Amino acid sequence: MLLFVVRMGGARVQRRLVAMWTCAALLAGSAVPASAAELVVGQVAPMEDPASIGHQLRTGVEVYFEQVNRKGGVHGARLRLAARHRGTRAEEAVAKTRELLSEENPIALIGFMGTGPMEALLNAKVLDEAAIALVGARTGATVLHRPDRSRWLFHTRANYAGEVGKILRHADTIGARRMAVYYEETAFGAEALALVEKALPATSVALVEKVSYKPDEQLSEEAAQRVIRSGANAVLVAASSEAAADFYQAYKAGGGPGLVVALSTADGALMVRRIGAEAARGLGIAHVTPDPASRTLPLSRELQALERAGAVRPGQLNQGFAEGYVAAKVLVEALRRAGPQPTRARVRQALEGLSSFDVGGFTISYSATRRSGSDYVDIAILSRDGKMLR
Missing domain, CATH: 3.40.50.2300 (Response regulator)
Structure with a gap:
């Protein structure tokens, strides 16, 4: 019946219906911003120091988002990372995340870090109340990898x-x-x-x-x-x-x-x-992610190609960068599967349906009862010139 009315009502009715749907979804706290031209993803981490892990994660996410945007974005929408710096106290993660959710209305979160801050977020029910997925938290704490700990938390690393x-x-x-x-x-x-x-x-x-x-x-x-x-x-x-x-x-x-x-x-x-x-x-x-300097896995070669093309500055390729890049790949795939009118709930459903997704030589798999997407672990040794050797 609704489709019949749209067909018969003309462009004006269609615009009104689209506006009504968008408004209702926003009030429910689960839709993308009113402008479908942009999808906002949020990050909260310590990142003032360019050498910090938080900054490395941010850079990896931003570089991948830029590659996607150059190819037309996700269903025509550009990706934007809204990043917030926090201090070392776990409570700051809660306050900064709530601030970001209020100001930016992101479709998903990415690249958070630390066992204590993640525990604080879950204990404060921040993800549950916002009904928003967080992909790629940098913690291997086994309790946080349990599927019953949060239905909104999706890990891209082994525990x-x-x-x-x-x-x-x-x-x-x-x-x-x-x-x-x-x-x-x-x-x-x-x-x-x-x-x-x-x-x-x-x-x-x-x-x-x-x-x-x-x-x-x-x-x-x-x-x-x-x-x-x-x-x-x-x-x-x-x-x-x-x-x-x-x-x-x-x-x-x-x-x-x-x-x-x-x-x-x-x-x-x-x-x-x-x-x-x-x-x-x-x-x-x-x-817990492949070494960017390795020649054996496609992900490493992909990162090296970006460096040669000038998309990554010399010295930026490290484990933190790779981890952020992998998390961004996983989230973008979920956004694609969530369709041209994604909601936070659809993103979570898309993530739960992500099985054996190849991110460049190793796979990420989730389900309704699995939140540890990867079991990849390798050991590298620092060489005399400061590089990682397998």
Whole structure:
């Protein structure tokens, strides 16, 4: 009946009906802005420092959006990233996200980061109340990867259980079976230690030492000496980039002989910047997206082609950039599947229907009961020139 009225009513009636539909959807808080020429996507993260992970994520998202816009956008609509800087306190993520939602009315969110801030967002019901999907949160916390934690959260990375399992299997394979764990005294560090202890029985690795540090009170030399005295020949590091770099420098300076691998929370470029390429040489880092410098996977070659074409500046290709780029690819595909008149609910439904989506040599898969889109984990080693080697 509605289609019959539109056909018979002429252009004026059609315009009125479109305006009514758009207005009603906006009042429901789930539609795109009134102008279909633009789709706004929101990001809240620490990003004032150009070297920060938040800024890297932002750059990766923006570069991919620009590639899409050059080809006509999504169903004719241009993509725009509305980014907001936040401080380090988890509560700021809640306030800034609510501010962004009110001011920009985004169709989706992307590139958030941190276990604490994401927990704060979910506890405050920000995503539920806005009925908005968040793609590509930079956290591997297993509790946040559970499908029952939030129906609006879609991860593009493996969880910390996957990272820990990969590191333990690698240590077992090379015969480094006396493990120490260096971890920060936060929920993240405690989870990493618990995951190690849970995964050990499936390997021949034994936990011989565990050393913690307070984030604002790093005692790297003392911690390194404890690990060395334990006789450990492998060390798993669950720490920030700065803490991981300081520990590794002290460990090597003290004669530590073992393999040291940090979880993906540590950024290779930031660690090299902190202690220098020579001091960082040999440190392993778990990667949850392909290394942009690799020649083996299509995604890496795609990023390198962008650099050659001038779309990416030299030095911008890093793990944070790649993670933002992957999240943007996934969200854009969902926006395409959501159709020319997307709503927040349709975007979520499109994401749940995304199965075996190839983002360049590895796949992202979601469902109504799966929110960890990827289980990709690799280990790379910093070379003497500060580059990552597989």
